Amino acid sequence: MANVIVNRVAEFLKNFPPFSFLDKEDLEMVASAVEIKYFDKDESLFLQGQVAQPHFFVVKEGAIALTEKKDSGEEIIEYCDQGDVFGVLALLGKRPYVLSAHAAEDSLLYFVPVSVFESILNQNSRVALYFAAGFASGQVVVRKDLSESQRARKIFRNDSSDHSLLIFSDPSVVKISENVLTGNESLNIQDAAKKMAFEEVSSIVIVNAKNHPLGIITDKDLRKRVVAEGIPLTTPVSKLMSADLIVKKSDSSFSDLYLCMIKNRLHHLVLTKDGTIHSPVNGIISDHDILLSMGNSPAVLIHALLNTLDINEMKMIRDRAEQMLRYYLENEVSMDFVASVMTEINDVILSQANIIAFKKYAADYPEIEKVNYCFLSLGSEGREEQLLRTDQDNAILYEDVPEHLKGKASEYFLKIGSQIVEVLIHCGVSSCPGDIMASNPKWVKPLSKWKEYFSDWILKPTEEALLNSSIFFDYRPVAGSKTLADKLTEHIYEELGRKHFFLNFLAKNAYMNPTPLGFFKGFVVEKSGEHKDEFDIKARAMIPLTDIARLLIFSHGVVKINNTFKRFEKLADLEPVNHDLFIQAGKAYEILMRMRALEGLQNGNNGRYINPEKLGKLQKQLLKNTFAPISELQEIIRVRFQLDYFLK
Known part of the structure; x- marks a missing residue:
């Protein structure tokens, strides 16, 4: 019976990142360690300010509301539904939860132990970078459904220096300074500061006679303690340096170095020959070095x-x-x-x-x-x-x-x-x-x-x-x-x-768009030419949605919302009776955008034509699911714009 449960958990998890990046053995290891817990509606999982639990969470069924305490009361920041991963600050953390989590409805959750997942992080660079991308900005949710991320958009729009998603041109290569500025314990603070200024570096590693690291002083230490607190410049460096050093081997993988810095909130990471403090210093990496390596941020x-x-x-x-x-x-x-x-x-x-x-x-x-x-x-x-x-x-x-x-x-x-x-x-x-x-x-x-x-x-x-x-x-x-x-x-x-009659003509145009599926629910493909037997995702799936979104937003007199899924979101607010349909249509359009872009990147073209025979079963079903709102929307505009009269 236990094996059956483990298999069911693994089958579920493998459909969602980062679990989809795991090989079968690791996935089964994680699944076997998962605890399954039920929460009644309104029951709390954790509260803002609480110390992070030794688990992170995956929604199996139901929905979880993540909320934040504000002067005006409790504000819902994010909803997590099936497949969403949250509470992951415990993974890299050592800090309290920044939001509270409550069951928005009766929910079934998977509790994934951090201890089990940490070894995977160290070995699987794709998983490591996946989590690092979210944690660089302190995110607590990693979503698989991507229609509800207004916050990320606003952050990016308002702050061009935001690094909420760090993507590296080559994660295995990052600039590591091998000429490390070092000094011995006989130095005082002023001597150390002079050496840093002369070398134009932001840190100095204090070492013993064998060049083994004892501590580190950074320009931040000089600003926050020496200048701000008025510590005398004649004070020995041993009184100022951070002595609880965390060090790594200089030939460690990039993800290992980067995640260590994030996990321990380090601006500088000292590197030694064997990765311990009982070995000579032979490198240092700073967050500035990380920034310079962010070729694709x-x-x-x-x-x-x-x-x-x-x-x-x-x-x-x-x-x-x-x-x-x-x-x-x-x-x-x-x-x-x-x-x-x-x-x-x-x-x-x-x-x-x-x-x-x-x-x-x-x-x-x-x-x-x-x-x-x-x-x-x-x-x-x-x-x-x-x-x-x-x-x-x-x-x-x-x-x-x-x-x-x-x-x-x-x-x-x-x-x-x-x-x-x-x-x-x-x-x-x-x-x-x-x-x-x-x-x-x-x-x-x-x-x-x-x-x-x-x-x-x-x-x-x-x-x-x-x-x-x-x-x-x-x-x-x-x-x-x-x-x-x-x-x-x-x-x-x-x-x-x-x-107003112009909208009727737009409606007719939108209604007459070609259908994506044939009588027997198969993809309607091109019959001849260069793209014979291929599906036109633009003409048969995307254009019907863009045309309908444009038409309906025009009919409401709404200006300055051009984006298709933004138009559907606005329409959901304007027409509560059709709220769910419009939200579904917006999500469908986002999926189509993603599929077209991936197709184009994989084949070096514009991604417009897709060969259905090359799609897996899940991909085919996902694509067909995006068609569902089209016929319902077309029926709405047929009635609303009296198209029976125009189509005669």
């Missing part, structure tokens, strides 16, 4: 982009961003966070391209230089959903100028747009097959012309107008004057308010 990539106008270097950085993207996707990082990070990187490239173009042409057009303009991202990039470097869609909007400057303005902004497009192409973003780019004079126009374009599309919803609406209505200002974009948005919603 969002913050580092963005910082590098902001400090270069070299298009070759920009391309290299964007290539590295793709490595980071692969790691995020494979490790089930929140799609909201992933989309935010990739959008931020793409936007910085656009902003730098804008600077390059301005530097190149502004001096030749002094009378136009001060004219406000705005570079618009359209389509998937406008919706903040472009993970891969698929083809670009963009345009330029500029303020109206006097008659005598119209020719010069048109010429200048076309050059600006063309230069930006060229930079994007150089960075690996291919040109648009339909030529919807800022290098096409048709899409480089003053505000009055753009208003005319949209008014015409809304007034005369031809097939071309409806096609344009799927691209241009999702514009987003990236560089230049966002006020211009706001004026255009205001005009569009005024027009939609006056011409």
